[in-house]
Amino acid sequence: SAVISQKPSRDICQRGTSLTIQCQVDSQVTMMFWYRQQPGQSLTLIATANQGSEATYESGFVIDKFPISRPNLTFSTLTVSNMSPEDSSIYLCSVERPPNEQFFGPGTRLTVL
Amino acid sequence: LAKTTQPISMDSYEGQEVNITCSHNNIATNDYITWYQQFPSQGPRFIIQGYKTKVTNEVASLFIPADRKSSTLSLPRVSLSDTAVYYCLVGGQAAGNKLTFGGGTRVLVKP
Numbered sequence: 347s348a349v350i351s352q353k354p355s356r357d358i359c360q361r362g363t364s365l366t367i368q369c370q371v372d373s374q375v376t377m378m379f380w381y382r383q384q385p386g387q388s389l390t391l392i393a394t395a396n397q398g399s400e401a402t403y404e405s406g407f408v409i410d411k412f413p414i415s416r417p418n419l420t421f422s423t424l425t426v427s428n429m430s431p432e433d434s435s436i437y438l439c440s441v442e443r444p445p446n447e448q449f450f451g452p453g454t455r456l457t458v459l
Numbered sequence: 460l461a462k463t464t465q466p467i468s469m470d471s472y473e474g475q476e477v478n479i480t481c482s483h484n485n486i487a488t489n490d491y492i493t494w495y496q497q498f499p500s501q502g503p504r505f506i507i508q509g510y511k512t513k514v515t516n517e518v519a520s521l522f523i524p525a526d527r528k529s530s531t532l533s534l535p536r537v538s539l540s541d542t543a544v545y546y547c548l549v550g551g552q553a554a555g556n557k558l559t560f561g562g563g564t565r566v567l568v569k570p
Contacts, residue, residue, distance in 0.1 A: 350502075379557070379558075388560040388561060388562055388563055389503065389546075389558075389560040390560070391557055391558065391559070394557065404557075440502070440558075447493075447505045447508070448503075448505070448558060449505070450501075450502025450503050450504070451502055452500075452501060452502055453500070453501070453502050455500075
């Protein structure tokens with residue numbers, strides 16, 4: 347298994363500001379994933395983050411809006427930039443454990459006013 | 460990536476068996492079927508994974524027919540704490556395989 351923590355657990359932000367979400371894993375992992383879960387909805391993959399390379403974004407998500415850092419094998423950040431109320435969601439990070447299991451963090455609940 | 464279809468919601472009572480069927484008509488030869496459980500205010504949690512026939516662990520059983528176009532997650536003797544959203548996913552086992560979540564099934568266990 348993997349123990350994953352996220353900071354902050356929740357935040358309320360003003361329109362136009364940015365928030366950086368941190369994801370810390372208790373062991374080294376190659377790939378980390380960032381998801382968004384809008385209220386009452388399923389999860390949508392934002393991007394995949396490998397250490398030492400640029401993140402790979404899914405359709406509909408761009409680096410300018412959701413810049414990601416992956417400075418080492420246990421840590422990643424996701425920034426939600428220039429926020430609007432439509433960005434209000436739960437943001438989750440996950441890591442992969444072979445053969446094909448992902449472990450998710452507790453999520454960061456973001457409300458944009 | 461194979462698309463999945465599940466019932467939106469199901470109600471049950473404590474002690475009953477809950478069976479959730481997922482359709483995945485265009486599943487690929489190398490795709491596995493995986494189920495996740497999500498409680499409110501938590502991230503999804505892996506429950507079970509299988510390729511064909513039947514898989515059982517301490518939490519659930521997964522039944523997969525020969526054509527693999529559907530699968531059924533079986534939760535034996537549910538309790539109130541099994542109230543959650545259950546997601547069926549299909550995909551390969553290669554490293555970096557991206558998970559595509561469908562709508563999930565909201566299971567409500569009543570006393």
